Amino acid sequence: MKLLVTRKLTDAVEARVAREFDATFRNGAAPMSEEEAHQALADYDALLVTLGDKLSATAFADMPRAKIVANFGVGYNHIDVAAAQAKGLTVTNTPGAVTDATADIAVMLILMSARRASAGERFVRRGDWTGWTPTQFLGHHVSGKRVGIVGMGRIGTAIAKRCHYGFGMEVLFTKRTPLPDPGLPARQVEQDELLKSCDFVVVAVPASPATHHLIGAEEIAKMQSHAHLINIARGDIVDEAALIAALQENRIAGAGLDVYEREPYVPEALREMENVTLLPHLGTAALEVRDAMGHMAVDNLVAFRDGKEPPNRVSA
Incomplete structure (x- = not known):
């Protein structure tokens, strides 16, 4: 499964992602724009995104290649979940860890x-x-x-x-x-x-x-x-x-x-x-927490890849 990771994650999580997937690490500090998100949905089977990445209805306008968007974080208001679901995509998040x-x-x-x-x-x-x-x-x-x-x-x-x-x-x-x-x-x-x-x-x-x-x-x-x-x-x-x-x-x-x-x-x-x-959005800024969030996001991706129900699916 070809995966795009939109932002720099912890070393432990990135090492696991690299083992599990054909992964591309964007590693940009800035969030994905709407145009970048639209292209990513066309180029990858899965996206691991986070706060600020603009996955709007416009980003989902065409029939995407991607089948899952795994959000790093409990809040997912930057993702138009209804638009994603209408195109057949699964959306997950990382509750509990935060x-x-x-x-x-x-x-x-x-x-x-x-x-x-x-x-x-x-x-x-x-x-x-x-x-x-x-x-x-x-x-x-x-x-x-x-x-x-x-x-x-x-x-x-x-x-x-x-x-x-x-x-x-x-x-x-x-x-x-x-x-x-x-x-x-x-x-x-x-x-x-x-x-x-x-x-x-x-x-x-x-x-x-x-x-x-x-x-x-x-x-x-x-x-x-x-x-x-x-x-x-x-x-x-x-x-x-x-x-x-x-x-x-x-x-x-x-x-x-x-x-x-x-x-x-x-x-x-x-x-x-x-x-x-x-404060600069420090809510979850502890290494153990960011590790846990990342592993939870990867758990969702692995389950989906293996034909199982992701443990943290969200709905509109």
Whole structure:
């Protein structure tokens, strides 16, 4: 099976890919464009793609040679799955492998935003620090506060457990369907109640047309003035312009972001503000995790090649 790997992967995963397939390693830092994706679908039997590769309906416009697209990552909003399925392609992803690492980043962003760690680190690096004082860089205490998880899936649940059992936080959450037993002390509420009553709001829903700008100006306006917004999901779930306006006007206390609406573009307004913590999409950036994600993607490809059901097929 002739396979295109669109981005550089870990050494262990690339070695396994080379053993299993007739593989071409594109190794570009930039995502595939729509035109490149269209050509790749015509030239290869299988694609191993990742975030940003533009597999739109246009990319699937002609009858492709490819029969499977294996996504490196749990989120697959860059792939038009309905268009792929209409052409007979199988699409897979890598759930589970990313859960703990992404939850860890969420907690890190809660702490960094609440305790003004990013601003303090820049202060030290500039050489501006002249010593400890009682009122310098006063932030917000995290322990015992109320956290709201928007989206109580695998990652949302892992975040909630860390917050409750690690910091004694009260947990509220939203979910499209009732969840009688979330596996920890937590209360399911409507989004409005969560936004109005939580000290920290963590966005953990998948990206989809239904969740585009789920958190916009109207939603941010409902948050408390001392609250912090954390996004570790996908950038376009939050209306970035509305968030910038709220932060500039100090209508919320701060934000911690690992994802952005038009990655890798990060607006200058965000980069200039002291009350926002910015990370370069680090959610799964640990060697063990990226190895696990890669091997899961290869497991899907191997199963498909061998005429078996891929363990992580997704559907539109």
